Amino acid sequence: xxxxxxxxxxxxxxxxxxxxxxxxxxxxxxxxxxxxxxxxxxxxxxxxxxxxxxxxxxxxxxxxxxxxxxxxxxxxxxxxxxxxxxxxxxxxxxxxxxxxxxxxxxxxxxxxxxxxxxxxxxxxxxxxxxxxxxxxxxxxxxxxxxxxxxxxxxxxxxxxxxxxxxxxxxxxxxxxxxxxxxxxxxxxxxxxxxxxxxxxxxxxxxxxxxxxxxxxxxxxxxxxxxxxxxxxxxxxxxxxxxxxxxxxxxxxxxxxxxxxxxxxxxxxxxxxxxxxxxxxxxxxxxxxxxxxxxxxxxxxxxxxxxxxxxxxxxxxxxxxxxxxxxxxxxxxxxxxxxxxxxxxxxxxxxxxxxxxxxxxxxxxxxxxxxxxxxxxxxxxxxxxxxxxxxxxxxxxxxxxxxxxxxxxxxxxxxxxxxxxxxxxxxxxxxxxxxxxxxxxxxxxxxxxxxxxxxxxxxx
Numbered sequence: 001x002x003x004x005x006x007x008x009x010x011x012x013x014x015x016x017x018x019x020x021x022x023x024x025x026x027x028x029x030x031x032x033x034x035x036x037x038x039x040x041x042x043x044x045x046x047x048x049x050x051x052x053x054x055x056x057x058x059x060x061x062x063x064x065x066x067x068x069x070x071x072x073x074x075x076x077x078x079x080x081x082x083x084x085x086x087x088x089x090x091x092x093x094x095x096x097x098x099x100x101x102x103x104x105x106x107x108x109x110x111x112x113x114x115x116x117x118x119x120x121x122x123x124x125x126x127x128x129x130x131x132x133x134x135x136x137x138x139x140x141x142x143x144x145x146x147x148x149x150x151x152x153x154x155x156x157x158x159x160x161x162x163x164x165x166x167x168x169x170x171x172x173x174x175x176x177x178x179x180x181x182x183x184x185x186x187x188x189x190x191x192x193x194x195x196x197x198x199x200x201x202x203x204x205x206x207x208x209x210x211x212x213x214x215x216x217x218x219x220x221x222x223x224x225x226x227x228x229x230x231x232x233x234x235x236x237x238x239x240x241x242x243x244x245x246x247x248x249x250x251x252x253x254x255x256x257x258x259x260x261x262x263x264x265x266x267x268x269x270x271x272x273x274x275x276x277x278x279x280x281x282x283x284x285x286x287x288x289x290x291x292x293x294x295x296x297x298x299x300x301x302x303x304x305x306x307x308x309x310x311x312x313x314x315x316x317x318x319x320x321x322x323x324x325x326x327x328x329x330x331x332x333x334x335x336x337x338x339x340x341x342x343x344x345x346x347x348x349x350x351x352x353x354x355x356x357x358x359x360x361x362x363x364x365x366x367x368x369x370x371x372x373x374x375x376x377x378x379x380x381x382x383x384x385x386x387x388x389x390x391x392x393x394x395x396x397x398x399x400x401x402x403x404x405x406x407x408x409x410x411x412x413x414x415x416x417x418x419x420x421x422x423x424x425x426x427x428x429x430x431x432x433x434x435x436x437x438x439x440x441x442x443x444x445x446x447x448x449x450x451x452x453x454x455x456x457x458x459x
Contacts, residue, residue, distance in 0.1 A: 008082035012036035016088035024069035079119035159219035165340030180215020231305035237451030247451025269431030272337030325361035334405020342369035
């Protein structure tokens with residue numbers, strides 16, 4: 001089959017792979033290629049063992065791979081043949097130099113720009129898909145315009161708004177698609193080409209076009225607002241515990257206000273993932289670079305509340321287990337930062353596990369998808385941690401269970417069987433408020449939810 005257009009995505013990670021798979025599914029007339037220098041990752045994209053887990057992704061990849069979706073490590077040929085290049089490379093937080101700990105590290109972006117120049121023979125549209133600081137496109141445009149071949153490159157912004165665990169659904173039925181471009185004739189023309197691609201399955205009223213800088217900044221601000229909501233409800237949860245209020249009832253009451261809404265109001269052990277913390281730190285750095293210190297301090301507080309919630313969770317475990325965890329087996333149910341993904345980046349489970357180890361607890365971790373990443377995240381203390389696929393074996397002999405990830409599997413477990421296998425008195429600390437606390441209490445557990453009254457068998 002001949003294809004009208006060639007799309008390339010540089011970067012085969014959590015964003016690039018699923019996004020290109022859905023574009024290939026919905027646009028059979030377009031040849032879609034994903035390139036990455038990581039040979040093992042590409043080999044897995046070409047196998048039945050994909051490098052990431054997302055519900056529904058396996059089926060889509062199997063349907064379109066080899067038809068109009070291809071995975072390769074051949075950077076040269078892929079760039080030379082592409083009409084549109086999505087850049088979805090890693091933009092981690094800088095760990096050195098100016099802006100360390102806050103600014104985005106754009107070294108991979110710059111290397112990619114030089115690769116595009118080197119291997120291009122004609123004009124191309126370059127699409128920012130990675131989350132980048134505002135004005136990154138300006139730097140990218142300067143680099144690309146420096147080519148000595150006389151080639152015109154148009155840089156446009158198309159940030160992703162994917163939630164891990166629902167990425168495929170977010171791509172198939174997004175709330176909106178955002179496309180930003182320079183407000184020049186060539187910029188608007190490039191944006192229109194991308195609009196036409198998405199419009200093959202997304203209603204045009206959901207495709208928003210803006211100027212380039214609004215699009216870049218919107219991604220950071222969207223993640224900051226979502227994280228702010230989580231930190232806001234989490235900041236209320238300790239007050240609820242002190243006053244016998246129920247944070248779930250409060251969330252339901254304020255969420256019924258149409259001006260507020262119900263999403264991202266679930267109190268928990270804290271938020272994680274690759275975006276929220278990184279993007280807020282980037283926003284803070286940008287604000288400080290313009291000497292907007294009050295703005296920076298406001299968003300820093302969102303992160304401080306998140307750290308506070310994680311520390312508070314562990315401190316409560318220590319306090320309720322009679323102020324010592326030495327030698328006590330503590331089972332962490334979940335290690336991924338959220339359900340339906342194996343991703344553990346910035347997962348609160350990492351800091352929880354490390355704090356428990358500092359107290360000389362015997363830590364056992366179970367998770368349906370994230371144990372391999374847990375092995376990497378805790379490599380320096382792995383000799384003191386047990387990784388167990390079976391939650392029943394993980395719970396056996398434990399003094400306490402800590403629900404850290406909201407997997408549906410944990411709602412369906414036989415907790416009567418689990419209680420019988422545990423040391424007594426047995427404790428559950430529900431860091432996601434997903435279990436039936438009254439039922440657990442009737443089984444004999446001492447139950448400690450987030451932001452709700454504890455249910456104990458002692459005064």
